Amino acid sequence: MKRTGLAILGTIGGALVVLTAVVVGRALMLDLPPPASTATRSAPASAEETARAASSLSEAIRLKTISYQRGLDSEETRASAAALVAFREFIASRYPAFSRSTTREIVSGYSLLFTWEGSDPKLEPVLLMSHMDVVPVVPGTESQWTHAPFAGEVADGFVWGRGAIDCKGSLIAMLEAAESLAAQGFRPKRTIMFAFGHDEEISGLEGNKKIAEMLAARGVKLAFVSDEGGMMTEGVVSGIATPVALIGVAEKGYLTIELTAHAAGGHSSMPPHQEDTAVGKLIGAMTRVGDAPFDSAIDGPTRAMLDAFAPAMPFGRKLVFANLWLFKPLVTQIMQTNPGTAAQIQTTIAPTMLKAGVKENVLPPEAEGVINFRLHPRDTMKGVVEHVTHAVDDKDVKIEVLPGAREASRVSNMKGPAYELLHKIVAESFPDALIAPNLTVAGTDSRHYLPLTDNVFRFVPLRVTADELAGFHATNERVRVKALGEAVGFYRALMQNLDDPALDSHSPG
Numbered sequence: 001m002k003r004t005g006l007a008i009l010g011t012i013g014g015a016l017v018v019l020t021a022v023v024v025g026r027a028l029m030l031d032l033p034p035p036a037s038t039a040t041r042s043a044p045a046s047a048e049e050t051a052r053a054a055s056s057l058s059e060a061i062r063l064k065t066i067s068y069q070r071g072l073d074s075e076e077t078r079a080s081a082a083a084l085v086a087f088r089e090f091i092a093s094r095y096p097a098f099s100r101s102t103t104r105e106i107v108s109g110y111s112l113l114f115t116w117e118g119s120d121p122k123l124e125p126v127l128l129m130s131h132m133d134v135v136p137v138v139p140g141t142e143s144q145w146t147h148a149p150f151a152g153e154v155a156d157g158f159v160w161g162r163g164a165i166d167c168k169g170s171l172i173a174m175l176e177a178a179e180s181l182a183a184q185g186f187r188p189k190r191t192i193m194f195a196f197g198h199d200e201e202i203s204g205l206e207g208n209k210k211i212a213e214m215l216a217a218r219g220v221k222l223a224f225v226s227d228e229g230g231m232m233t234e235g236v237v238s239g240i241a242t243p244v245a246l247i248g249v250a251e252k253g254y255l256t257i258e259l260t261a262h263a264a265g266g267h268s269s270m271p272p273h274q275e276d277t278a279v280g281k282l283i284g285a286m287t288r289v290g291d292a293p294f295d296s297a298i299d300g301p302t303r304a305m306l307d308a309f310a311p312a313m314p315f316g317r318k319l320v321f322a323n324l325w326l327f328k329p330l331v332t333q334i335m336q337t338n339p340g341t342a343a344q345i346q347t348t349i350a351p352t353m354l355k356a357g358v359k360e361n362v363l364p365p366e367a368e369g370v371i372n373f374r375l376h377p378r379d380t381m382k383g384v385v386e387h388v389t390h391a392v393d394d395k396d397v398k399i400e401v402l403p404g405a406r407e408a409s410r411v412s413n414m415k416g417p418a419y420e421l422l423h424k425i426v427a428e429s430f431p432d433a434l435i436a437p438n439l440t441v442a443g444t445d446s447r448h449y450l451p452l453t454d455n456v457f458r459f460v461p462l463r464v465t466a467d468e469l470a471g472f473h474a475t476n477e478r479v480r481v482k483a484l485g486e487a488v489g490f491y492r493a494l495m496q497n498l499d500d501p502a503l504d505s506h507s508p509g
């Protein structure tokens, strides 16, 4: 080997040593944040309070406030309406001190807005949200439940039933916390509002959308909104042994496109080439859309989430996460291989419906396909339609946006006083947890309040394992009784710590 070759090798070797030192050094420098000070920790729920919360939730689950697909008018929807009325009567009787301390407004017949007026009217109100409605149990799966879905049984340390984690658990925890404070004569300095929608599972158009419009007409600005989204997860984030509190700081948008392919119909015995049939054109168009993924990147809330995870990772992963400047392409690639993490970094493409043909030996003149997109905050509805039009590139395929589309939400300030406060209360209520912001990939009713505030945080303070999360909209939905008690403590601490004027979204400071 010649001298120059050796010199180059030496230089490369030297660079590698430096690179390795930087990469390892950055990983070693990462430290977990110190545990939260306990100075302002408010009392966690007592065993008695926890048991009471469990029996309240049990009663709430027995009220079958089911949201069915829109447009159904049946005995079932009338039964749900009656259950919603019973639910508000249940709140009035189970929470007398809360009911005396607040004013209640009924919106669109069933949704509820409670206002607990603060002593300082100059402070912007805070809005705590949950919803009263639940999704149906898929007919035929009832027998797969360990405890009947609407019996509200308390067994094996759990409260079982539809709505336990989505979303009656947090609703009950809020009410138990507020009831205990009101009964002690507590009055908040800052007004606290509670919005309990009755139609969240079918988009909240009659409930929270109307409440938000009503508040907007009154000129209300909200300091922040707290709604469902992230949770206190255990064993859900791979590589992290400690519980992880995920606070949703943004929410993806929603857009559905219908593709309609046209071609000459006719007898199936003398078909044209498949790509000239309506079905063939549709298949081609849908395949091209699926093969044209949207840009993906680790940025915004997802970047902040990975930064928060990094110190708790085993060394090998810590090495990678601490050096995203170097490993970003690799991490992006890995995240793309898993649907859960892929949804965090890009707009997703989901073909959901197909319709064509009336008979096996007739070529249909028309074929329809539906694709549902969940928009990453970096993409816009207009951009998605352009992207799809470009991918389809066929004048015989009509592209139509279906109703109900919406942009992704803004990203709430992850460094502002409202996030800081939430972070602090989570840290104090769950000292063992790692706290991270994230992007909520499903829709929540909080989006209706975006015109009223810059700060929406999507977090339910209920501890759930991956197994328990599997009950979400599915079989064996349940919540740990202990988790319910922790949530009561969380909401109580939150309600007691809202005095700081800096929380106002329009505060001068």
Ligand SMILES: [Zn+2]
Residues within 6 Å of the ligand: 131, 166, 167, 200, 228
């Ligand atoms: Zn929900």
